[in-house]
Amino acid sequence: MEHGYSDHKDAIQKRLRRIEGQVRGLQRMVDEDHYCIDVLTQISATTKALQAVAIELLEDHLGHCVTHAIEAGGPEARAKVREAAAAVERLVRS
Amino acid sequence: MEHGYSDHKDAIQKRLRRIEGQVRGLQRMVDEDHYCIDVLTQISATTKALQAVAIELLEDHLGHCVTHAIEAGGPEARAKVREAAAAVERLVRS
Amino acid sequence: MEHGYSDHKDAIQKRLRRIEGQVRGLQRMVDEDHYCIDVLTQISATTKALQAVAIELLEDHLGHCVTHAIEAGGPEARAKVREAAAAVERLVRS
Amino acid sequence: MEHGYSDHKDAIQKRLRRIEGQVRGLQRMVDEDHYCIDVLTQISATTKALQAVAIELLEDHLGHCVTHAIEAGGPEARAKVREAAAAVERLVRS
Numbered sequence: 001m002e003h004g005y006s007d008h009k010d011a012i013q014k015r016l017r018r019i020e021g022q023v024r025g026l027q028r029m030v031d032e033d034h035y036c037i038d039v040l041t042q043i044s045a046t047t048k049a050l051q052a053v054a055i056e057l058l059e060d061h062l063g064h065c066v067t068h069a070i071e072a073g074g075p076e077a078r079a080k081v082r083e084a085a086a087a088v089e090r091l092v093r094s
Numbered sequence: 095m096e097h098g099y100s101d102h103k104d105a106i107q108k109r110l111r112r113i114e115g116q117v118r119g120l121q122r123m124v125d126e127d128h129y130c131i132d133v134l135t136q137i138s139a140t141t142k143a144l145q146a147v148a149i150e151l152l153e154d155h156l157g158h159c160v161t162h163a164i165e166a167g168g169p170e171a172r173a174k175v176r177e178a179a180a181a182v183e184r185l186v187r188s
Numbered sequence: 189m190e191h192g193y194s195d196h197k198d199a200i201q202k203r204l205r206r207i208e209g210q211v212r213g214l215q216r217m218v219d220e221d222h223y224c225i226d227v228l229t230q231i232s233a234t235t236k237a238l239q240a241v242a243i244e245l246l247e248d249h250l251g252h253c254v255t256h257a258i259e260a261g262g263p264e265a266r267a268k269v270r271e272a273a274a275a276v277e278r279l280v281r282s
Numbered sequence: 283m284e285h286g287y288s289d290h291k292d293a294i295q296k297r298l299r300r301i302e303g304q305v306r307g308l309q310r311m312v313d314e315d316h317y318c319i320d321v322l323t324q325i326s327a328t329t330k331a332l333q334a335v336a337i338e339l340l341e342d343h344l345g346h347c348v349t350h351a352i353e354a355g356g357p358e359a360r361a362k363v364r365e366a367a368a369a370v371e372r373l374v375r376s
Binding site for chain 3: 373
């Protein structure tokens with residue numbers, strides 16, 4: 001199955017592995033009793049990194065799956081647009 | 095000039111006027127020395143209402159301007175997708 | 189009744205009036221058929237301005253109401269801290 | 283060194299390990315070509331889980347480090363309040 005991100009899976013995976021490293025870094029900070037505010041700063045950085053991946057995936061999705069649905073026409077196109085907007089809503093709320 | 099939201103401008107304007115009322119309500123709360131936490135709760139509600147309008151406009155935009163660019167094909171389609179993703183990024187960051 | 193923001197109500201009110209102006213600017217943009225993405229950019233700016241007021245009020249609240257409760261001691265201090273954290277949660281979610 | 287979260291490090295660590303699992307789950311989803319929107323939904327859930335840990339740490343911090351600074355009095359209390367508000371600002375922006 002082809003997806004918007006299929007062409008650069010490696011880049012996405014590299015970013016997700018770096019985020020996994022950031023979460024392990026958070027565990028180490030807590031383990032070593034780092035200052036609360038420093039832990040919070042790292043959480044903000046990790047959240048930002050996750051959201052950057054989300055924006056990348058969303059752009060891929062619009063340029064690929066949503067584009068294909070629009071080119072094919074019909075009610076599917078409208079459903080894909082609605083689905084993408086709902087995904088953005090979840091991102092904004094999180 | 096036609097836009098994604100042209101078909102339901104009245105509904106969008108009604109929501110924006112309600113948000114304007116919420117902001118005036120905030121001024122009144124501050125004026126009448128309401129409790130800080132209650133003012134913060136109202137700010138959160140106002141922010142949510144603004145973001146709901148943004149999601150609505152984004153869905154209109156994808157279903158209209160972006161859809162037209164994709165149907166027309168060419169480099170413009172890709173540019174519209176990128177522009178929409180950048181707008182989502184600003185929403186997520188705000 | 190004294191609140192954290194009592195000392196600089198004027199500054200807070202000035203910012204809220206500017207935000208009210210931004211919301212009226214949004215209505216004008218929609219009325220004059222501005223491009224969807226430009227409206228979204230202005231919504232992001234308005235949301236940011238609202239959240240900046242929230243951060244200001246929160247700092248005032250911590251430095252005043254929460255500080256007084258802690259100085260007074262007892263279970264009220266713990267309740268104020270919990271209440272402030274819940275307000276931050278609503279801000280982060282909005 | 284004692285911190286706000288020292289009393290329930292285990293609970294915090296458990297949550298961070300679960301978040302690490304969520305990030306590894308994201309890598310698996312991308313590896314197995316899951317649908318973009320489903321990956322986005324999981325990113326939103328992971329972001330929410332991270333922010334819930336942040337709110338928890340913030341409440342601990344206010345109830346511990348900030349409370350101690352306020353009880354000790356002097357300019358340090360004001361500095362701690364400002365630092366906490368700046369941390370909240372980074373959370374809200376991320």
